[in-house]
Amino acid sequence: MKFAAILFTSLAAFASVSAAPQQKKAPKGKEGGGGGAAGSVVKGSDTLTFFEVGGIPGNECLTFRNNGDMVNAACVDTAADRQMTPSKNAAGDDVLLLQRSFAAGFRPDLVGVQACLGLTDGTFKAIDCASSDPMVSLKGTQLFAGKACHSGHNGKAEVTVDATGAKCVDVKTKKVKAAAPIE
Template sequence: MPAEDLSKRQAIKKGGSTLVFKEQGGVPGNECLTFRNNGEIVNAACVNTAADRQITPSTQGGNNVLLVQRSFTAGFRPDLVNKQACVGFNGTAFRAEDCASKNVEFVAQSGNQLIASGGACLNGHDNKAQVTVSAQGQGCAEFTTTSVKATAP
């Protein structure tokens, strides 16, 4: 099997803690990372029991990834229906991506920051509480985490 096809065979080894990420200095009342129906990440109220706010640090093929707890529907993200979604960087944004994708830089937790395999980082939010990214890894935002019981997607 060609090397580029191996990603489809690498299973996710789910980590032991499901987390909710809260941006330090985030929009008051809307500091927690949340996955919208289209997979984009925004800041919203911290509802620890909501699957769309839950992320599990995991590994895939020996690499750290962030497994998204929520599920996605065909009306918004048909590419993620019945797939494991990981946080990925597509060159412009951090969002939910198919963990088996070959054209995405996957994001991992590095200390209290979220950094893509190529160095891009989540560096804050705009005036609409949508997260912003520095492709150069500058001014990375810091997060605190709360360990939660995973909610069914």
């Protein structure tokens, strides 16, 4: 009987600890020590669209899916999801500030923050400009994050990245009027 009481008490204590609310981990770049505080990007003067040289015919322009993935799509210069502005972050590093915004249903981590093009999980995608992940910038006619560069696209029109920087593709940019952000 004493054994059953001890077992019951132990299980009750375990259940109460397990049911306690868990502290949420801060999103990457929000825990401090990232690329700079939110709102710390100084927006450049020229908003651009990016055309991948050798891209998918009729779908050569770089754009962002609702989940932040960078892909090739038709060129629509007036679409915010195809526009980026070369800018500077708080550390003075070159970044590409995205014109589009993101909805909580797809990217809650990008709601209410400045979104930049970054290198995360081996690919270029939309990330918080305050993230500690490497940021992508335009170097001449190519997109780089550290050594990694934009190397083209796969069969699903998703942008590919060469981590070594040996096989990079060129982009052509076009200065456009910044569109109102979309989600």
